[in-house]
Amino acid sequence: MSGGDNWHPVGLSRSIEAGSSAGTRLFGQELVVWRDTSGVAHVWEDRCPHRGMKLSFGFVRGDHITCLYHGWQYDQGGYCQYIPAHPDLEVPKTIKVPVWLTCEQGGMIWTTLSENPLPMSDDREPTVPLRSLYFGCGVDVAVAALDSIRLVPFATDASADTTVSRVNDMLFAVSCAKDRILIGVQAISDARTAFHLAIRGAPEFYEGTGQNHFLGWALQLRHALEHSAEAANSVVGQEVA
């Protein structure tokens, strides 16, 4: 399993504050997602070239991320610029963290493990962040559950069918009447999947009450997926018995 030339969401933009970092995985590969203090998001391999420490354990100062272990500092291009134990050393360019292409769209941070990725569609419509959900199953099982919970409309009182559509390879939409939830699907590994959920629409309309409204749908979805997994496990258990 690999990412091909596609783009993949690795978190909600709101979840990575300026000057902070977090770890994640894509197809099992460990990544650090960090945002410099000017607000630009970066996705890198989560490993300091020095001793292999996770950079997501480190800290962000200005436009640098610094390894917690020995304080090696890396600039936005992934190049090591400063080694505290050798303050006068001009650090060789060969000391570099692998850096992946990164962009933000639909309220999510996207990356690709490809050097020649497919073009990213240009979507500048506003979104309102909902939350991320994490499941102990593969992408296919998680996506199949998307139509299991009916979406209750927020923008209108009219009842309408819930429809699931695929926007692009890793982006789905669940719609009902005028409301639309975007679901960025992250293949953490073969056995773990994240959904990054955002509401399509204007912040002044959806922030607060609208977010709370759709949070209920998100938690129902998680409950359904976790309990269908339990049901599947119990069947296996019976067969063994």
Next chain:
Amino acid sequence: MPAKLVLYNYELDESCYKVRLALSLLGLEWQAVAVDVFPGKEHLSPPYLALNPSGRLPILRDGELVLHGTEAILAHLARAHDPSQKWLPIRGTEFAKVMQWLIFSAHDLGVTIAARQHSLFDTPGDEKSLRAAASHAIRIMDDYMTARGFAQADWFAAAHPTIADIAVFPAFALSRDFGIDHDEYPALRRWARRFRALPGFRTMPGIPDYH
């Protein structure tokens, strides 16, 4: 003259850390008495059992009062030593929410203590089930703070930090000690960043100084 506040303390104990945090965030002076918990089991010796028959730290001495039970100590410090009354609010909803999360800390987060002690000190327990239960408890906190965020609320119980935040902080901040990373808890990451920026915040082994 002996210090008024005396904490019987073990540096690696996250419950003692909660009290150290509270003392420091409240800007109080205190004296720590080091207790050799591991490997000495000094907390189970007769002098300490006389102070707390349950055989657990922390124990706080405040003048004549000797108090055990982490959440009770936090509540006492806030009530007796915080003139602003912010750390333990009196008003209805805020007080109720502080109590809810203090009890969550004392009850539901016990499994995070068990998971950490199993990892660090090889105390009995099944690693897999301890980790699953601990991550479930931490997820309850992340779910709650996700919804709080929609109401622009930054803290667990009030518009400002309270002893509820102190009580639940170490379980998340130390979770890497028992194999649970912070990756999947974005609301708690944001809250922990704010918590770390409070005047008087201090770390303990397992919580990096830089962040």
